[in-house]
Amino acid sequence: MKKCRRKFGYKKSDEKDIVVYLTDDTQVDDEYFEILPAGTHLRVSLPGEVTTPNDYIQQLSTFLHRCLQQEPNLHQRVYECLKEPPTSDGAAAALLTLLARAASDTVSLTSRDKDPEWFKGLDTKFNTKEGVMRNSCESRMRGYFQHTRRELLADIPHHPHITNAITFFRHHLHQTRHNSSYFDRSASDSERLCDDKGLFSCEGPYDQHTCPSLHFINPYTSREARIIFSTWNLDHVIEKSRTVLPILKASLSSKRGQNVNLQYFHQLLFLHKDTTTTTTTTSSGNLKLVHVACHDKKPHQLKIEPKYIYLIEDSTDNIDGSHTSHTRKRLQHYNTRSKKRCLRTTTTTTTTTGTRRCEKSQVK
DSSP states (O other), X not given: OHHHHHHHTOOXXXXXXXXXXXXXXOEEOHHHHHTSOTTOOEXXXXXXXXXXXXXXXXXXXXXXXXXXXXXXXXXXXHHHHHHSOTTOHHHHHHHHHHHHHHTOTTTTOOBTTTOGGGGTTSOTTOOBHHHHHHHHHHHHHHHHHHHHHHHHHSSOTTOHHHHHHHHHHHHHHHHTGGGGGXXXXXXXXXXXXXXXXXXXXXXXXXXXXSOSSOOEEOTTSOHHHHHHHTTOEEEESSOIIIIIHHHHHHHHHSTTGGGBOHHHHHHHHHOBOOTTOOOOSGGGOSEEEEOGGGXXXXXXXXXXXXXGTBOOOOTTSOTTSOOOHHHHHHHHHHHHHTTTTSOTTOOTTSOOTTOOOOTTOOOO
């Protein structure tokens, strides 16, 4: 009792009146105190003092409700985390961090003058968070294009089919603004990879349909989250350096180089993979947004579909990449199926050499 009096500042005359309780309000006398195990939590008070502990459950409930109001897509992930074993400390910590960020009042702020801390260290030309995120995605796509260009031009810099392929990729990326809408929360549902609040979820390793861990992030909440998001990867499911580019280069250099299906390779190099379907058609893209822990850098055990490498050969096709009306009709069905996930602004009547062939066509 002397320790309690000194710790909580009670008067010496109050020592005999101090009452000891367990956390469930059970009063502890001298005899009961002797048999309590070490580490038991106790509360002390004087008669008349309010001893009701804080309602931590109610506080947590209020906190979760606020988070889920701002990020309704978290409901399922919260439920999944609660089903995990109590020893899953990492998942619980990640969930709490995510919820804390989701509860931030800065999530909905957009402009530099409203949330200047978020823009710290960025070029002054950026005035909105959406503009920064669009530029981030565009920079990644430009990097993929420059890598593709370097690899194709190495050793054979003046090959006409290779030059044509580079022009094709540049033109189509320009039309879609380098797919910058992927990171823009103000873009349409079919174009962005996040929800309308800016919450991104990891799509899991290349060989899995979902993320096995609790990997979520909203780079719109804080400067720290924005920086951490830069470590996330747009991973090529069919590897770009080991598989796609070597086959593309060899195909363009072959006798059938003018018939290479550039639209298919454009999807493999620059388009997001629709993970909501299990389709194996070329319209599904090849990029998955993954947390660094889900980015498997070992060789991927996936190959290119040989039947998609070349367009069906037609001697009436023009050497400059344009197609006759017969070829355009033959390709129209194939392009229509992939329109949603690919280049929404192009038309099948003015395509270049890389226009896709009809899916039912067979390589001769």
